[in-house]
Amino acid sequence: MTTPARDHASSPPLTEPVEDYLKAIYTLERRFGAAATSDVASALAVAPASVTGMIRRLASQGYVDHVPYRGVQLTARGRRAALRTIRRHRILESYLTAVLGYPWDRVHDEAERLEHAASDELIERMATALGHPTADPHGAPIPTADGEVDETAYRTLAELPVGETARMLRVSDKNPSLLRYLADIALQPGAEVTMVARAPFDGPITLRIGDAEPVVGPNLAAQVLVESITSSPLPVADAPSATFPVSTPRSRARKPTSR
Amino acid sequence: MTTPARDHASSPPLTEPVEDYLKAIYTLERRFGAAATSDVASALAVAPASVTGMIRRLASQGYVDHVPYRGVQLTARGRRAALRTIRRHRILESYLTAVLGYPWDRVHDEAERLEHAASDELIERMATALGHPTADPHGAPIPTADGEVDETAYRTLAELPVGETARMLRVSDKNPSLLRYLADIALQPGAEVTMVARAPFDGPITLRIGDAEPVVGPNLAAQVLVESITSSPLPVADAPSATFPVSTPRSRARKPTSR
DNA sequence: CATGTAATTTAGTCGAGCCTAAACCTTTGG
DNA sequence: CCAAAGGTTTAGGCTCGACTAAATTACATG
Known part of the structure; x- marks a missing residue:
C-alpha cells in the first residue's frame, strides 16, 4: 500500500x-x-x-x-456525487412533507435549495427521524448513503392494459399543478388504480381509483409510473400510515451496464 | 395615497x-x-x-x-435585511437543537449555511412547530418576522459584583469548545449563577451554579451575558421544558440612536 | 506640528458561471 | 451525394466576489 x-x-x-x-x-x-x-x-x-x-x-x-x-x-466519481445530491433532495422532501406539513406539490423547490446547504449530519438526522424511508413523497427511490439506488424502469400508467390493476409508484416532483390534480383524484404513491377504458387515437383514459372513475389525458397517464398487481389480491394499506407513504422496498440497485 | x-x-x-x-x-x-x-x-x-x-x-x-x-x-433597508437573516439563523438553530437533537455547540455552522437557502415559509413552519420561541439555544433574541428585536445591552458575568446572583442569559454561538465547557459546568441560558469570589488583577473567578463552584477565567466570564436577579426569589423553572430554554420575553426593540 | 504607523482605499487580476454571435460538425432529406 | 438544418463548440464578454500590491488618509505621539 x-x-x-x-x-x-x-x-x-x-x-x-x-x-x-x-x-x-x-x-x-x-x-x-x-x-x-x-x-x-x-x-x-x-x-x-x-x-x-x-x-x-x-x-x-x-x-x-x-x-x-x-x-x-x-464517471463513477460523478455518479457518486450525483447520487449524494439526489439522496439529500429526496430525504429533504420526505422530511418537509412528513414532519413540517409541506404539501407534496411544494416541497420540490425548497429541497432544491436546501440540498446544497445541508450537511451530511443533518441529512442523516432527518433520515433517522423518519425511520430511513426508501422513497420520497412522490415515490422516487432514495439512494443509500453509500450510493445504491433502485434504478428499475417501471411502466407508465399509459401503458397499463385495459382491465388490469396496478399500484401507483411514482411521479415527477417538478410539476406542482399536476401534483395537485393527482392528489385531487387520489392518485398517489401506494394507491391502486385500474385501467377501465382507453379511447382510441390517444384519447382520454378512464381509471378507477377507489370508488371514483376519473378520466385523464394520455399525457398525464404517461407521467405516472405504476407496477402491475399480479400477485396477492391486495394486502390492504400497509399500516395506519401517515400522510407520507413509506413505499414498499423494491429491487436492489443495479450497476449501469457499460454497453 | x-x-x-x-x-x-x-x-x-x-x-x-x-x-x-x-x-x-x-x-x-x-x-x-x-x-x-x-x-x-x-x-x-x-x-x-x-x-x-x-x-x-x-x-x-x-x-x-x-x-x-x-x-x-x-440603512433601514439594510437593517431589515440583516434582521431577516438573523431571524432565520436563530430559528434554524432553535429547530435543529429542539427537534433534531443537535448539540448546542454544533448548530452554528449548520444554521450558517441553511439560513441562505431556507424560504420564509420553511422558517415560519419551524417557528410554529416550536411555538414561536423568543430566543435561540444560546439565548440570543429572535427578531420577529417584521424586524423587531430586543437589543438591550446586558451586563457580562465578569461585571457581576461579588455576592450577587444572576440569571445566565446568553453566550455567543460561535465557539464550540467554549459552549461545550459551559454545558459541562451547567452554565446555560436560564441557569442561576452566583459570583462567589473574584481574584484581583483579572484573576480567576469563582462561581456557584447549583451545588458546584466552578472557577473560570475572566475571558470566559466576559463572554457570558447575565441579568441580575433582584426581584422574586425564583419562579422555578417555567415549565417541564425541553432541552431548549424558551427564555422569558425581554424589553422591546429600540431604534439605534443616530448619534 | 511633523511624522510614522495603522487603517483604508485604489488599481489591476483572477476564476466561476453565465451570456451572445459566429463557426463548426453530423445528420438527414432531396 | 450534397446541402440545409440542428445541435455543438469556440470566441469574446460580462458580473460577482475574491485577491495582492501600491497609494492614500487619519491619528497618535514625540
Whole structure:
C-alpha cells in the first residue's frame, strides 16, 4: 500500500451549479444513455454554450466523460456525487412533507435549495427521524448513503392494459399543478388504480381509483409510473400510515451496464 | 395615497455573501456604533480591500451608508435585511437543537449555511412547530418576522459584583469548545449563577451554579451575558421544558440612536 | 506640528458561471 | 451525394466576489 488510495475521500466540496449539472446529467443519462448538451441546457435553463463550458471543467476534474458532439456520461466519481445530491433532495422532501406539513406539490423547490446547504449530519438526522424511508413523497427511490439506488424502469400508467390493476409508484416532483390534480383524484404513491377504458387515437383514459372513475389525458397517464398487481389480491394499506407513504422496498440497485 | 408605498417589497433576492456582510455589519454596528472595514474583514475572513469593494456595492444599492475612512452603518433597508437573516439563523438553530437533537455547540455552522437557502415559509413552519420561541439555544433574541428585536445591552458575568446572583442569559454561538465547557459546568441560558469570589488583577473567578463552584477565567466570564436577579426569589423553572430554554420575553426593540 | 504607523482605499487580476454571435460538425432529406 | 438544418463548440464578454500590491488618509505621539 503505497498511496493509501483514499479514493472516495470527500474531495473538494462541490459548488451549487456543479451539483445541479451532475444531477441533471444523471437523470438524462438514465433516460437516454447519455446526456446531450442541449438537454442539459434546457434542464438547467441555461444556454447551450454554458453547458459546453461547464462540461469541460467537469471532465477535467473527472466527473464526466465527454465525447465532443456526442454527449456526456458520468464517471463513477460523478455518479457518486450525483447520487449524494439526489439522496439529500429526496430525504429533504420526505422530511418537509412528513414532519413540517409541506404539501407534496411544494416541497420540490425548497429541497432544491436546501440540498446544497445541508450537511451530511443533518441529512442523516432527518433520515433517522423518519425511520430511513426508501422513497420520497412522490415515490422516487432514495439512494443509500453509500450510493445504491433502485434504478428499475417501471411502466407508465399509459401503458397499463385495459382491465388490469396496478399500484401507483411514482411521479415527477417538478410539476406542482399536476401534483395537485393527482392528489385531487387520489392518485398517489401506494394507491391502486385500474385501467377501465382507453379511447382510441390517444384519447382520454378512464381509471378507477377507489370508488371514483376519473378520466385523464394520455399525457398525464404517461407521467405516472405504476407496477402491475399480479400477485396477492391486495394486502390492504400497509399500516395506519401517515400522510407520507413509506413505499414498499423494491429491487436492489443495479450497476449501469457499460454497453 | 398615490404610490402605495410598497416600501418593504421583497426586493431582488440577496446573494449569500451580501447577507453575510449585512449580518456582520449589523453586529459590529451594535457593538461599536459603526462597522470598521477591517472588523468586517476579519469577521468574514476576507481581505480588507474586498470589504471596501463590497461596501461600495451595498451603498449603491441603499443597504448601507458609507463615509470613506470612517466606517459603515446600515440603512433601514439594510437593517431589515440583516434582521431577516438573523431571524432565520436563530430559528434554524432553535429547530435543529429542539427537534433534531443537535448539540448546542454544533448548530452554528449548520444554521450558517441553511439560513441562505431556507424560504420564509420553511422558517415560519419551524417557528410554529416550536411555538414561536423568543430566543435561540444560546439565548440570543429572535427578531420577529417584521424586524423587531430586543437589543438591550446586558451586563457580562465578569461585571457581576461579588455576592450577587444572576440569571445566565446568553453566550455567543460561535465557539464550540467554549459552549461545550459551559454545558459541562451547567452554565446555560436560564441557569442561576452566583459570583462567589473574584481574584484581583483579572484573576480567576469563582462561581456557584447549583451545588458546584466552578472557577473560570475572566475571558470566559466576559463572554457570558447575565441579568441580575433582584426581584422574586425564583419562579422555578417555567415549565417541564425541553432541552431548549424558551427564555422569558425581554424589553422591546429600540431604534439605534443616530448619534 | 511633523511624522510614522495603522487603517483604508485604489488599481489591476483572477476564476466561476453565465451570456451572445459566429463557426463548426453530423445528420438527414432531396 | 450534397446541402440545409440542428445541435455543438469556440470566441469574446460580462458580473460577482475574491485577491495582492501600491497609494492614500487619519491619528497618535514625540
